[in-house]
Amino acid sequence: MNLLPLIVVVPLITAVVFSYIYRSKYVKPLTLFIGFILLVLPLLGTYGPYFFGGHGIVYIGTIPLVSGIVYTLNPLKETMIFTLMLIGSIVLVLSTRERELSGVFTSLVLMGLASVSAVILTEDLFNLYVFYEIAAITQAGLVILSGTEEAYRSAFRYLLVGTMAGSILLLGVGLLLSATGSLNIGDMGRCLTVNPLTPTVYGGLLMLIVGLAYGGGLPPFHTLKADLYARAKPFVAAILQAYSKFILIALMLVVLKLFGNLPIFHTTRGVLIALSVFAMVFGTVMALLQEDYRKLLAYHTVSQGGYVALGLALGTPLAILAGIFHGINHTLYKSALFIGAHILDKIKSTDMRKVGGLLLVTPTLAFLILCAKLASIGIPPFNGFQSKLLLAEAVMNANMPELAVLMLILSIGTFLYMMKAFYLIFLRPCSEEQLREFKDVKISKYYILSLGLLLVLCLFLGIYPDIVIDRLYPVVEDIGVKWVLESIKNS
């Protein structure tokens, strides 16, 4: 029996339950319990399609078409959902250490996990849109829960622009439905390949790109996303960035499946590469200019999103693999960095001008954060090195050595702002009085353990990257755009 729908249904139903019992004294133990259950969910499904409501394949003439909504599971989707659930689980466990935990927080995290899982699993474009919107609302809700005026403002701005971007995406879905007569992504892709391209299809593609840029935090929506991450509590930002990263990957894969084999993809590829490079550059430069550690991490997330999008935009199997692998790696080490920022916020503040000398107070934390920073910069033996190396190789194979040079320059920028933050927070001398103040703050062991667990995973994937790469490659080989490889060979 295929239990694939439970990946979405269990968090969705428990989210409703938690919003109902939001003031109950059982919220904490139940949050812990559901946190552990989440880790089992990705293992419940079996590989292959799952047809909802007894639908299946119908034949119109001799052409097989999918009827109704279908979810599919493969090793790629399973790995992405496992990473997502792992971060969700860690955030839920950490939330039980917060004084003001309510069922509303747990409910929103679970709702987000359900919706992003559905975006990853679904093969139906309208179903994808519905869960994409729920994910956007959930993210705004999680930011609002941090309770500050700036958080309300930031969430409102995100939703305001989201209303426009979501409507444009829905219009794009509608245009593609009118052009192909189907909502199934596979069927739509086949229909587009055999029929002549019309302005309706161009419009649909344009609108998908707008939705993708908003959901994934690519320019010009990057300032909204960065603001959202910076205004949420830092450990909440860990799950927010995971949502965005996987939505970005899922939507890029949809664009590849729908338009990868069409002549229009040549231009689309250029647009997507440009957006990715803008995200990489804008994120790095803005991170260099920040004085607040949370904002620095927020812009770093934008810049790393650009790396992920670049891999997928290049379209070759190796580049897609590198992009997705970097997305998974980035989710892990960035969650560690955000949890580190949360500890810092508890000690004093994330404003780097207000802290200093913390190496003497919390040497373990300093070591763990340094490791997470090394992973994010791309220094061996951590996972960031493996995925960035793979991406650089893919960029060279795609005959774009200039982008490899740009990646190198940006890595120098990343190294500089990460080390600047480390110096200001942990190494800069400060007064005895300040040190005594910092020492008085008690840090929960849960935070240090979560940081340690994520870093062990980063180290493990850095030493044995093949464990993930071997699972992903057969899937991305099918998605990879064939003509890109051929044109590179010919040139």
Add this chain to the structure above:
Amino acid sequence: MDYDKFKREMEKEGRGDSVSVGAGLTGEFILYSFLVIGLFLLSRVFGKVLLATVGILAIGAGLHMIPMVFRFKRENSNHIVLQLFWISIFLGAISMIIFIAGSW
């Protein structure tokens, strides 16, 4: 870019310490490198003299505006009007690119 001039600009924002000035200058360097590398890539891929000329003009304009990083920071602020302006430009630009490419 003259270090002292850059430092004075940073001091106006209350961030004149050497760590912040170093980071700001790196940002400036990255923006400039981005323009140069982008020009290399575009002129090689498309092989068009006009494109290369426009690219050189863009770099010239960038040099004229140096330091670019302060303007860049203002344009990347969280002000809703600026955000909506750039979103409108984005929508217009990709509509043009995709529709013009489609009509070829």
